[in-house]
Amino acid sequence: MESRKISLLKAISYRIICIISMLIVTFALTRDVNQSIYITVVFQAIQTILYYLHERLWIRLIPHISGNRKLSSTKQ
Numbered sequence: 001m002e003s004r005k006i007s008l009l010k011a012i013s014y015r016i017i018c019i020i021s022m023l024i025v026t027f028a029l030t031r032d033v034n035q036s037i038y039i040t041v042v043f044q045a046i047q048t049i050l051y052y053l054h055e056r057l058w059i060r061l062i063p064h065i066s067g068n069r070k071l072s073s074t075k076q
Contacts (some may be wrong), residue, residue, distance in 0.1 A: 021030060 022043060026036040 015044075 022040045023036055026039045
């Protein structure tokens with residue numbers, strides 16, 4: 001099993017790759033640096049919020065999936 005530090009570093013490097021690729025694609029489509037940066041920042045913020053909501057939903061669903069019908073009431 002990999003360490004938390006390695007997992008964190010992999011997550012950060014992956015986000016950097018995603019941001020750079022998004023900048024390249026938006027610049028290729030718009031040919032405008034400012035617009036490309038704006039689109040990338042907005043898109044990355046939306047993705048972060050959606051990821052957080054997705055994680056919280058899964059935390060609530062896990063008891064149902066594992067067979068325990070009581071919703072998890074512990075805040076994480």
